[in-house]
Amino acid sequence: MSVHEPASVKPPGPQTRGGGLSAASRAEIDGLRERYPTTEAVLLPALHIAQRQWGGWLPDEAITAVAEALDLPVARVYGVVTFYDLFHQKPVGRHRIRVCNNLSCQLRGAEEILEVLHRELGVGEDEVTPDGRCSYVHFECLGSCDTAPMMMVDDEYHENLTPNRVRQVLKGLK
Amino acid sequence: MAAKFEPVLTRNVGKPEALTLKGYRQLGGYEGLAKALTMEPDAVIDEVKKSGLRGRGGAGFPAGMKWSFIPKGKDKPKYLVCNADESEPGTFKDRLLMENDPHQLIEGCAICCFAVSAATCYIYIRGEYTKSAVILERALKEAYDAGILGDNVLGSGFKLNMYVHRGAGAYICGEETGMLESLEGKRGQPRVKPPFPAVVGAFGAPTVINNVETLCNVPHIITRGADWFKSIGTDEKNTGPKLYAISGHVDRPGTYEHPIGITFREMLDAAGGMWHGRQLKAFIPGGASAPILKPDQIDLKMDFDTVAKAGSMLGSAAVIVMDETTCMVRSVARLSKFFNHESCGQCTPCREGTNWMELVLDRLEHGEGTERDSQLLLSICKNIGGQSLCALGDAAIGPVKSLVDRFPEEIEQHVRNRACPFPRPRYFENGA
Numbered sequence: 001m002s003v004h005e006p007a008s009v010k011p012p013g014p015q016t017r018g019g020g021l022s023a024a025s026r027a028e029i030d031g032l033r034e035r036y037p038t039t040e041a042v043l044l045p046a047l048h049i050a051q052r053q054w055g056g057w058l059p060d061e062a063i064t065a066v067a068e069a070l071d072l073p074v075a076r077v078y079g080v081v082t083f084y085d086l087f088h089q090k091p092v093g094r095h096r097i098r099v100c101n102n103l104s105c106q107l108r109g110a111e112e113i114l115e116v117l118h119r120e121l122g123v124g125e126d127e128v129t130p131d132g133r134c135s136y137v138h139f140e141c142l143g144s145c146d147t148a149p150m151m152m153v154d155d156e157y158h159e160n161l162t163p164n165r166v167r168q169v170l171k172g173l174k
Numbered sequence: 175m176a177a178k179f180e181p182v183l184t185r186n187v188g189k190p191e192a193l194t195l196k197g198y199r200q201l202g203g204y205e206g207l208a209k210a211l212t213m214e215p216d217a218v219i220d221e222v223k224k225s226g227l228r229g230r231g232g233a234g235f236p237a238g239m240k241w242s243f244i245p246k247g248k249d250k251p252k253y254l255v256c257n258a259d260e261s262e263p264g265t266f267k268d269r270l271l272m273e274n275d276p277h278q279l280i281e282g283c284a285i286c287c288f289a290v291s292a293a294t295c296y297i298y299i300r301g302e303y304t305k306s307a308v309i310l311e312r313a314l315k316e317a318y319d320a321g322i323l324g325d326n327v328l329g330s331g332f333k334l335n336m337y338v339h340r341g342a343g344a345y346i347c348g349e350e351t352g353m354l355e356s357l358e359g360k361r362g363q364p365r366v367k368p369p370f371p372a373v374v375g376a377f378g379a380p381t382v383i384n385n386v387e388t389l390c391n392v393p394h395i396i397t398r399g400a401d402w403f404k405s406i407g408t409d410e411k412n413t414g415p416k417l418y419a420i421s422g423h424v425d426r427p428g429t430y431e432h433p434i435g436i437t438f439r440e441m442l443d444a445a446g447g448m449w450h451g452r453q454l455k456a457f458i459p460g461g462a463s464a465p466i467l468k469p470d471q472i473d474l475k476m477d478f479d480t481v482a483k484a485g486s487m488l489g490s491a492a493v494i495v496m497d498e499t500t501c502m503v504r505s506v507a508r509l510s511k512f513f514n515h516e517s518c519g520q521c522t523p524c525r526e527g528t529n530w531m532e533l534v535l536d537r538l539e540h541g542e543g544t545e546r547d548s549q550l551l552l553s554i555c556k557n558i559g560g561q562s563l564c565a566l567g568d569a570a571i572g573p574v575k576s577l578v579d580r581f582p583e584e585i586e587q588h589v590r591n592r593a594c595p596f597p598r599p600r601y602f603e604n605g606a
Binding site for chain 1 (some may be wrong): 251260261262263264265266268269300301302303304305335337339340341342343344345356357358359360361362377419420421422423427428429462492494496500504505508509512515516518599600601602
């Protein structure tokens, strides 16, 4: 049995331009087939893998490449991509910041965390900083209500935030 | 009983050795699985039935009964799907279990698979829980290497494969049939029931779907017996240890393990009481879907049936506490925004209704509401309730109805003042 580290844990690979799925991505996807009785079931993991290859989002060519690899209609894959919040159809920053502002975090100051990000990064939600470094969005509950307010930077949780801690975290992002 | 209660599910939290197979075994791990493998599968189901264990994901359905619905025999494939899609606002207990004691979950899953003769288990984990997924993958590898999973589980001849399957950000995939659709590589839109998953589940085969916490109880029930499990709790129908995730305006938010049926007051005390010593204004006993309760229910026993009788639900036991400074309209507006965002769009009453609820609550909060808005909200609730395929619609109306029923004066104030009467709280001084 091959152990499959969740796709987004690995650092993003170089952005692909017109090359379709890389050999590594393809191998990773093929390695997952034995886990499921249908090829279709590989779609979500395959999209995670493709999104990593394309630097955090899924341009049309990525969607087409995954559809071809799994022998699925492009429309089916597109329908799945648009359903899930973690799949992006427009470019994102090298670092993706998600701030939970659902009720438990709202009760502990999440709105102020969003204000700090807006001030420090100088862009609105879902926009990328001019240097391509960061993008941020508010997000539904991330399951860290006891350490509110919190945000997720790429795959890492930053908890018990204060405006100063947010500024520190931002400084550490290259 | 509370004084003598020893943690069961969280006993290994804070013991880093539990993350390794060796450490987990030294702490008594996999004894439940070894014992189960010496029993008849039906005897395992009976023991779980006898324990009274009810699903910890929200619905509280008896776990053993769910298992017994699976057709017998080994001729056709069957599946266990562990629901690790913990997305209910306010809930964070399953993450604690997965990050601190992954083998406990694997053991629970393995016992369930043996009991229902399932050869494959998928742990469907929400896409955001990357850390939990990595920890579980490592633990699974260790379990395979040690022969706890694979072709010959602990030398018993029982074959079992177990995989982590990551979601991609959708609350509705925590609904059991939405989860199955998602597992199969589709949009997570819930299915028409019946047929129920026990008959037609994952890939068309009979399937058990249980929550993480539910399955983590199983090794202990097998090791220590149903009678021990039943000795904890309120009554025959509310048994065992329970994780309560408490957040919001309490001094020490966190996951606390108590015997099921502890009162809200006791739970609040265990969490250090109210934040900054303020007054309790409202609490949600079971996650965003549960109707909001007022302080007059402070002595409520937090079990399935008592909370239901009080007009709310225990749900996933995610307790959100709000103090006197909280605007209830703003709070419920936030929850409605959530349900609107997460409605899968399949059923018109839920898709349109959740949108209207958000709009009406938002205008109330911004001082643009009218005196008819309370009635309008109730009318929307009436048109959503019971009108959609899954429980999301009903969940969405819970907080809204309780706002109108239990906090009418606050809605009136918003209308009369043409503004929110509560100053917007600032949590951090001088931007620090």
